[in-house]
Amino acid sequence: MAIEFDSPVSWTAASPETLAMLQNLQPNILKPHVREFLTVLFLTFYDPAGAKTFIADLAGAMKSTHDHLGEIERFKKDKIPGTPYIGFGLSAAGYGFLKISPMPQDPSFQSGMHQTAGLNDPPIAEWEEHFQTPDALHAVILIGDMLRDDRNAARAKVQALIDAASGVTVIGTQDGVGQHNSNGQGIEHFGYVDGRSQPLFLTEDIQAEEDETDGIANWDPTSPLKQVVVADTAAPDPGIHLGSYFIFRKLEQNVKLFKEMELKFAEDLPIDDDERAGAMIVGRFEDGTPVTMQSEDGVESPVPNNFNYNSDKSGAKCPFVGHIRKTNPRGSGGFRQTRQQEHSHLMARRGQTYGVRTDNPNDGATANKPEKDVGLLFMAFNSDIGHQFEFTQITWANNPNFPQVPPGFAAPGVDPVIGQLPRGQARPDMTAPKTWGDPGSLSSAPAVPQAVTMKGGAYFFMPSLAFLRSLRTAGAEMAAR
Numbered sequence: 001m002a003i004e005f006d007s008p009v010s011w012t013a014a015s016p017e018t019l020a021m022l023q024n025l026q027p028n029i030l031k032p033h034v035r036e037f038l039t040v041l042f043l044t045f046y047d048p049a050g051a052k053t054f055i056a057d058l059a060g061a062m063k064s065t066h067d068h069l070g071e072i073e074r075f076k077k078d079k080i081p082g083t084p085y086i087g088f089g090l091s092a093a094g095y096g097f098l099k100i101s102p103m104p105q106d107p108s109f110q111s112g113m114h115q116t117a118g119l120n121d122p123p124i125a126e127w128e129e130h131f132q133t134p135d136a137l138h139a140v141i142l143i144g145d146m147l148r149d150d151r152n153a154a155r156a157k158v159q160a161l162i163d164a165a166s167g168v169t170v171i172g173t174q175d176g177v178g179q180h181n182s183n184g185q186g187i188e189h190f191g192y193v194d195g196r197s198q199p200l201f202l203t204e205d206i207q208a209e210e211d212e213t214d215g216i217a218n219w220d221p222t223s224p225l226k227q228v229v230v231a232d233t234a235a236p237d238p239g240i241h242l243g244s245y246f247i248f249r250k251l252e253q254n255v256k257l258f259k260e261m262e263l264k265f266a267e268d269l270p271i272d273d274d275e276r277a278g279a280m281i282v283g284r285f286e287d288g289t290p291v292t293m294q295s296e297d298g299v300e301s302p303v304p305n306n307f308n309y310n311s312d313k314s315g316a317k318c319p320f321v322g323h324i325r326k327t328n329p330r331g332s333g334g335f336r337q338t339r340q341q342e343h344s345h346l347m348a349r350r351g352q353t354y355g356v357r358t359d360n361p362n363d364g365a366t367a368n369k370p371e372k373d374v375g376l377l378f379m380a381f382n383s384d385i386g387h388q389f390e391f392t393q394i395t396w397a398n399n400p401n402f403p404q405v406p407p408g409f410a411a412p413g414v415d416p417v418i419g420q421l422p423r424g425q426a427r428p429d430m431t432a433p434k435t436w437g438d439p440g441s442l443s444s445a446p447a448v449p450q451a452v453t454m455k456g457g458a459y460f461f462m463p464s465l466a467f468l469r470s471l472r473t474a475g476a477e478m479a480a481r
Contacts, residue, residue: 003240005226010203011069019066020240024466026087027068028142028350029228029244029381030201033085035144037151038176038352040248040377041158042130043139047167048098051138054165055088056472058141059465061157062086069202084154087142088468089246089460094138102233104461108385109245113457118394120420121454128250130172131456137171140248140460142379144176144352174250176352176377182362183287185303188353189253189374190417190451191361193288196303197328199223199346214306219330221305228348230383232464241464247347247389249378249457250354251418256369258451263366268445271434280432281416281448283322292318292325295436308332313406314439319432320403320412326396327415333396334404345396347380347388375452385459393418400428409442416448 003009003017009030011022027033045051063071063083071082092110095103108116112134114124124132131137143158145151162168181187188194200206200221210216228244235241266277279291288303289296292312309325309332312318318325325332328346331339355374359365382388396402397415405412413428414421421427427447434441 003225006224008201008203008206008222009225011066012204017240021242022066022069023064024235024241024464025065025229026243026462026465027063027065027085028087029348029462030065031069031072031205032195032198032350033068033144034082034146035085035142035176035350035352036146036178037148038142038144038377039151039155040174040176041141041143041162041170042137042172042174043141043162044136044169044171045094045097045138045167046169050166051098051168052471054161054168055139055468056470057161057165058086058088058158059468059471061154061161062088062465062468064465081146084143084145084150086154086158087140087246087462089140089462091134091137091139091458091460093135095461097138100234104230104233104243104245106230106245106385106461108390109459109461113247113249113459116390116394118398119390120398120422121457122423127454127456128172131458134458137458140246140458174354174377176354177356179353179357179361181286183301185288187286187361188351188376189255189355189357189361189370190258190282191286192282192284193286193303194376195349195351196288197221197305197324199227199343199348201225201228201348209305213302214304216306218306218308218310223343223346226383227344227346227388228381228383232467235464235467236470237466241466243461243463243467244348244381244383245385246460246462247378247380247382247385247457248460250375250455251378252372252375252453252455254371254451254453255374256366256371257449259366259369261448261451265430265432265445265448269432269434269443276436277432280319280322283318283324290318290324291322291436314442315405315409315412315431316433316437316439316442319430320405320409321414321416321430321432323415323417326402326412326419327392329396329403332403335402345388345391347382347392350379350381352377352379375455378457381462393420410444413447418452420450420454 074080229242231238232241232243262278266274279285285297287297308330359368397419410431413430429444
């Protein structure tokens with residue numbers, strides 16, 4: 001029985017082919033792996049044979065998706081903690097240097113993030129140094145765990161393999177650490193619950209979403225396997241050996257500016273509710289309550305995800321420009337796309353915050369908030385970079401005319417959180433309701449300034465474990481010649 005790519009898969013009742021796929025797929029792709037403490041290493045290679053042997057050695061320290069899912073079940077049942085996550089990806093330059101053929105065929109992957117003009121990123125000369133020379137950025141390693149000491153031990157193990165390898169050098173390092181609000185929920189540095197809305201690829205996760213949270217009647221996160229994985233064409237058996245395209249972007253957050261602009265946005269509308277002003281910018285209150293569901297926070301356990309915008313066709317609850325409405329319109333975007341077509345653009349997001357806070361993120365103050373050196377490590381898995389990440393950023397977030405609005409309504413504007421226009425181009429005004437749910441109270445206010453700066457990034461392919469292990473023989477053969 002072949003793997004069913006047009007639907008989610010079960011891991012507890014997997015067919016032999018699906019089981020083989022899960023035993024060779026890297027973790028964190030189909031289901032997030034806990035990465036409370038994370039280290040990202042960026043590598044360059046100098047010796048193809050030595051690099052291939054190193055990669056094969058590293059694969060010996062990596063676990064599979066099937067291993068990861070089993071660890072989750074053991075922890076639920078017996079509280080036995082899992083092992084650290086180690087993930088590995090190659091860039092197009094890495095495939096080229098190692099002379100591995102065929103290279104993954106996604107055209108965006110092959111050309112690179114720095115070549116995608118529509119992203120409106122800063123000039124590459126302004127990116128962090130290790131991102132400025134894409135031809136030398138060959139690989140990425142992710143090392144993460146719930147506990148700092150376990151992450152550190154895994155990192156030391158990886159570093160020992162690097163030190164013992166021939167022609168492998170770390171050219172950049174980035175640490176990440178989780179942030180939490182007073183409810184213990186994971187948040188990004190602006191203070192909003194992050195990561196609740198995700199496509200789900202495992203039937204077990206879909207059933208849990210329906211049974212254990214607020215359901216899936218209004219928004220169904222069910223997603224086909226083909227939305228996140230593709231054949232690993234260089235692997236021994238591409239029919240069951242799969243991989244995924246990995247997006248990495250370092251997004252610095254000016255927290256002070258963002259908190260100031262929340263207050264100014266409330267003044268400019270004007271409304272006397274600073275919390276709702278921020279919620280209209282993001283689309284959720286800080287605790288995760290969707291602003292389209294109610295006019296105040298307070299339904300954070302669990303954070304609701306079973307909603308759509310059917311009752312808010314005028315943007316009088318959640319403005320059309322709200323960040324989560326721009327990046328997941330939930331069937332309301334228009335432009336002749338059905339809900340299923342819109343859903344196909346969604347990515348498996350696996351982001352992590354970075355940076356050390358010296359303030360209390362939950363103190364309600366503004367003046368003491370950081371202006372730099374903190375932010376989000378945006379990470380996501382795609383099966384088609386152009387159709388998913390690039391489409392979301394270019395056609396949705398950066399597009400002032402998305403989503404489609406009723407006749408006579410002002411264009412939504414650029415995503416106020418991650419939207420980017422060409423340098424020097426002014427951000428258009430935003431429209432939002434003075435009174436929640438009242439289309440007659442819609443008012444225009446100056447766009448909030450950009451508080452997120454992209455500091456660098458790259459595209460990688462996370463190959464199958466079978467492919468990574470196969471490089472041991474290739475490396476030995478190259479060294480013998």
